[in-house]
Amino acid sequence: MTKAIKLLNALPLPQRARLMELAQEVSFPEDDRIFEAGGRADRFWVIRSGAVSLTQQVTSLQRVTVASLGVGDLLGWSWLFPPYEWDFGAEAFSPVRAYEFEAASVLDLCERDPQLGIVLVRSVAEILAHRLESTRGRLMEHYALHGRGSL
Numbered sequence: 001m002t003k004a005i006k007l008l009n010a011l012p013l014p015q016r017a018r019l020m021e022l023a024q025e026v027s028f029p030e031d032d033r034i035f036e037a038g039g040r041a042d043r044f045w046v047i048r049s050g051a052v053s054l055t056q057q058v059t060s061l062q063r064v065t066v067a068s069l070g071v072g073d074l075l076g077w078s079w080l081f082p083p084y085e086w087d088f089g090a091e092a093f094s095p096v097r098a099y100e101f102e103a104a105s106v107l108d109l110c111e112r113d114p115q116l117g118i119v120l121v122r123s124v125a126e127i128l129a130h131r132l133e134s135t136r137g138r139l140m141e142h143y144a145l146h147g148r149g150s151l
Contacts, residue, residue, distance in 0.1 A: 006072035007046055010123040015116035022106060023099040028052075034075070034090040041078035041086050042103050047071055050096030054131075055089040056139075064142055066135045068093065077124050079103035 008016055026045070028034055035041075037057060052075055054067040066088065069075055075098065078086050084103075110117030 007074040007120075007123050007127065008072065010126075011116070011119055015113065015119060018109060018113060018116060019101070019106065019120075020099070022101055022109065024101075026098055026100045028092040028096040028098070030092055030094050032092045032096075034092060034096075035086050036089045037086050039086050041076060041084045043100055044074065044076035044079050044103065044106075045098040045100050047073050047075055048097040048099060050098075051093040052096055053091050053093045055091060057089070063089070064139070066139065067131055074124065074127050077128060079106075080121070080124060 008019075011019060023046075025048075028050075034045075034052065047069055049071060052069045052073075053065045054069065055063045056066050058064050075090060076086070078084060080103070106120075110120060
């Protein structure tokens with residue numbers, strides 16, 4: 001499995017500085033639901049401290065953690081693709097501090113700085129590929145451990 005990339009580290013310094021001009025510092029207390037699957041995706045975060053669990057509702061009563069995110073990780077990518085709705089839920093596993101970015105402002109910046117846009121989209125795509133691989137493995141593990149049959 002490849003090592004996860006960190007979004008801000010993937011950007012060249014001039015583009016990183018321009019993106020960071022749009023950042024707002026936010027925090028979430030432990031156990032806070034940051035967003036729910038199906039909700040409106042109009043922002044994203046880069047985690048500065050703490051841990052976040054990405055969850056998938058598998059039954060009406062059961063939620064499964066499909067990924068754990070930590071320092072430097074991108075939280076939220078659904079803002080980049082229609083229908084702009086969260087595919088997973090997210091919960092603060094511990095107190096979290098993060099940089100928050102409003103999607104509309106970032107997309108406007110990408111239009112004005114195509115180099116930043118290309119690097120940003122490529123970085124998000126690489127992060128998604130890594131997460132898909134990890135999520136698939138976790139779901140297979142979950143079903144194998146809980147006798148739900150094969151996938």
